[in-house]
Amino acid sequence: MTVPINTNLAQLFMRAFYWAEEGLQNTLKERGWAQITKAQSQVFISIGEGVTRPSEIAARMSVTRQAIHQTINELVGFGYVSLEPDPSDRRAKIVTYTDKGHEIGQNTVLGLSEIEAQLIARIGVDNVQALREALCQNWGEPYVPVEMHA
Amino acid sequence: MTVPINTNLAQLFMRAFYWAEEGLQNTLKERGWAQITKAQSQVFISIGEGVTRPSEIAARMSVTRQAIHQTINELVGFGYVSLEPDPSDRRAKIVTYTDKGHEIGQNTVLGLSEIEAQLIARIGVDNVQALREALCQNWGEPYVPVEMHA
DNA sequence: CCAATGTCAGCATAACTGACATCA
DNA sequence: CTGATGTCAGTTGTGCTGACATTG
Numbered sequence: 001m002t003v004p005i006n007t008n009l010a011q012l013f014m015r016a017f018y019w020a021e022e023g024l025q026n027t028l029k030e031r032g033w034a035q036i037t038k039a040q041s042q043v044f045i046s047i048g049e050g051v052t053r054p055s056e057i058a059a060r061m062s063v064t065r066q067a068i069h070q071t072i073n074e075l076v077g078f079g080y081v082s083l084e085p086d087p088s089d090r091r092a093k094i095v096t097y098t099d100k101g102h103e104i105g106q107n108t109v110l111g112l113s114e115i116e117a118q119l120i121a122r123i124g125v126d127n128v129q130a131l132r133e134a135l136c137q138n139w140g141e142p143y144v145p146v147e148m149h150a
Numbered sequence: 151m152t153v154p155i156n157t158n159l160a161q162l163f164m165r166a167f168y169w170a171e172e173g174l175q176n177t178l179k180e181r182g183w184a185q186i187t188k189a190q191s192q193v194f195i196s197i198g199e200g201v202t203r204p205s206e207i208a209a210r211m212s213v214t215r216q217a218i219h220q221t222i223n224e225l226v227g228f229g230y231v232s233l234e235p236d237p238s239d240r241r242a243k244i245v246t247y248t249d250k251g252h253e254i255g256q257n258t259v260l261g262l263s264e265i266e267a268q269l270i271a272r273i274g275v276d277n278v279q280a281l282r283e284a285l286c287q288n289w290g291e292p293y294v295p296v297e298m299h300a
Numbered sequence: 301c302c303a304a305t306g307t308c309a310g311c312a313t314a315a316c317t318g319a320c321a322t323c324a
Numbered sequence: 325c326t327g328a329t330g331t332c333a334g335t336t337g338t339g340c341t342g343a344c345a346t347t348g
Contacts (some may be wrong), residue, residue: 008262009269010196012285017167018212018277020160023293030295043157055305062168065306067339089348090303106155106341112158115293119159130280135162137273143173143265145180189314205329215330217315241329288305 027111044108177261194258
């Protein structure tokens, strides 16, 4: 629970990530969706942001198309989303909420807001503001030490 | 690669975490340790910070004791660390570097410094400073929406 | 012909839970 | 007795690669 000031950045990022992710899991669990995994909730987040093409969701989450289809198919199995052909591109499909799934999608987005509000309450709006500002900078590609200049 | 300002915090944290983690992997790969996994490098980080008890490393990384022992045993198999009995507590063990492992341990710590230096070069020292400051606050437990007041 | 998308199959990583012996 | 640590065994969640058909 204590967070020493000299902790390395990678670990700090990991802690922050887990903190947010667990908060979202807690929220969904409390609202009655205890079985939703973290990968599945990430799909809801993408849909909530208007990204409805499986291959785009995969790219945004930096996973393979196969991985995202597996996750989506789990949600299809639960009856939360449906996967329908994209009329504008017969190769592609589109993920949409079912009636049953719309509520959980909204609660996912709502949960994220609550988590950020909670963080503001705990460490202050200035810190959260600074955090968001730094994280939204263009960090470029992950560090590469030498050579490998592709 | 683009980072929209309205991205949710969980995703921003995940991006930051992956950015740092991949940078460390790149560093180790470039130095000749291509086979080291992320979980394994986290163990090196812990040892580098003086945490040498498996159960403490597990707690710090928020994983189970079983998981950390599995990772440590992989490193023992490579000959990078050894797991010896703690003379002060006959239940516990202590992880120490072998001669072969000392170099990779040092390079792990060095890599983290280089990554942070790179981040400063890219987004500025002020942003990194603010980042570290916000992340080192006490965030408390992950958000829990209602009830469950254990 | 090439690129993008989805799909099927097999596999790998890395965590988990449960149960248990040992020792503080 | 209780709690902490390590260990054995089994399982799960989540991703990967390879190969392929379809379509732009």
